[in-house]
Each structure stands twice: as C-alpha cells, then as structure tokens.
Amino acid sequence: MLRRMDAAQALADLTEISSQVVHVAIVDGEGTVLATTISDPGRSARFVEGVTRLLEEADTLRQARGLPSLSQLEAATLEGSVFVVRSGDRIIAATTRPDPTVGLVFYDLKHCLRSIDDAAIANGTPRRSRKKAGDAA
Amino acid sequence: MPRRVLTALMLAAGSLVGSILYRRRAARRLERVDLYAEDGSMASIADGSPDAERLLTLARELMALAH
Numbered sequence: 001m002l003r004r005m006d007a008a009q010a011l012a013d014l015t016e017i018s019s020q021v022v023h024v025a026i027v028d029g030e031g032t033v034l035a036t037t038i039s040d041p042g043r044s045a046r047f048v049e050g051v052t053r054l055l056e057e058a059d060t061l062r063q064a065r066g067l068p069s070l071s072q073l074e075a076a077t078l079e080g081s082v083f084v085v086r087s088g089d090r091i092i093a094a095t096t097r098p099d100p101t102v103g104l105v106f107y108d109l110k111h112c113l114r115s116i117d118d119a120a121i122a123n124g125t126p127r128r129s130r131k132k133a134g135d136a137a
Numbered sequence: 138m139p140r141r142v143l144t145a146l147m148l149a150a151g152s153l154v155g156s157i158l159y160r161r162r163a164a165r166r167l168e169r170v171d172l173y174a175e176d177g178s179m180a181s182i183a184d185g186s187p188d189a190e191r192l193l194t195l196a197r198e199l200m201a202l203a204h
Contacts, residue, residue, distance in 0.1 A: 047199060073173060
C-alpha cells in the first residue's frame with residue numbers, strides 16, 4: 001500500500017513537471033499497476049498488457065540482434081510515441097504527442113522511478129532487483 | 138526585366154528552402170523503434186521492416202488505448 005502511495009506521488013510529480021507526457025502507467029514485477037493516469041481500470045489493464053507484449057517483442061528482437069539486456073525503448077508512431085523504461089522489477093510506460101524531446105522524456109521517466117525507489121528506501125522497503133538473463137535459477 | 142528575374146529567383150529559392158524544411162520535418166516524423174540496451178548501446182529499427190512493424194502495431198494500439 002505504501003508503495004502505491006509512493007508511486008502515486010511520483011506520478012503526480014511527473015505529470016506536473018513533464019508537459020510532453022500524455023499518459024503514464026507504473027507497473028511492478030508482478031504486473032500490478034502501482035499508479036496510472038488512465039482512469040478507466042479496463043483500459044489501464046489493457047494498456048499494461050500491451051506494454052508487456054511490446055517489451056516481450058522488443059526483448060525477442062534484442063536477443064535476435066545480439067544486444068545486451070534492454071533498459072528502455074521508444075516506439076515512434078505518427079500519432080505519438082510510446083516510451084518504456086525498466087528499472088529493477090519496475091516498469092514505467094508513457095505516451096507522448098508526436099515529435100517529443102526524447103532525452104527529456106527518458107530523463108523524466110527515470111527520475112520518476114528513482115523517486116519511488118528513494119521513497120521505498122526511506123520507508124524501509126528494500127528494492128527488489130530483476131534477475132539478469134543468464135543468471136542461474 | 139532584371140526585376141522579374143530577381144522575383145523568379147526569389148520564388149525559386151523560397152520554394153527550395155520550403156521543400157527542404159518540409160522534407161526534414163517529414164523525415165523526423167518517420168515511424169521507428171529505438172531499443173536501448175543496459176550497456177548504453179542503441180538499435181534503431183526503421184519502419185518497413187517486419188520487426189519494426191510488429192512493434193509499431195503494438196505501439197499504435199497503445200496510443201489508441203491511451204487517447
């Protein structure tokens with residue numbers, strides 16, 4: 001519950017600071033939505049499912065091209081861009097209008113995830129890290 | 138006569154500059170997917186390849202859901 005409150009605060013800060021971000025969802029390792037700007041629960045669930053599929057496809061492509069682990073991506077369409085940043089077991093996904101300032105959006109999204117981590121540490125909740133590919137089970 | 142030539146030249150130059158600016162803007166707006174790895178490397182996949190199309194289809198669905 002505390003993590004959800006941290007995420008909600010971080011999301012509120014992000015939407016206040018970043019004028020380029022339109023919608024955002026912050027998801028934990030189990031696929032639970034910690035905070036989102038999409039008010040309809042059905043739409044937000046479908047949005048998170050879509051982000052998960054996008055990340056899976058991107059990971060497959062990354063492996064096929066022999067790239068190291070994926071940390072972030074931008075998919076630019078004519079309607080706008082989808083940004084996804086992965087940090088530890090958390091994911092933040094955002095949509096923007098067309099032609100966003102890519103570096104600035106990534107910076108804001110990473111800052112948002114960092115602020116949740118900082119709040120979790122301050123509250124005594126240790127951050128869980130994602131297992132890297134190739135780690136022994 | 139030289140004045141007409143000058144006007145024509147200015148119109149031609151204006152058209153050329155406009156065309157260049159339009160092309161630059163259109164090129165910037167091309168659909169693509171940029172993948173960033175943990176080591177800082179980046180792979181850009183331009184629209185037109187089957188790999189990009191799968192990811193861009195998902196991205197378009199996300200845009201439609203979010204707006």
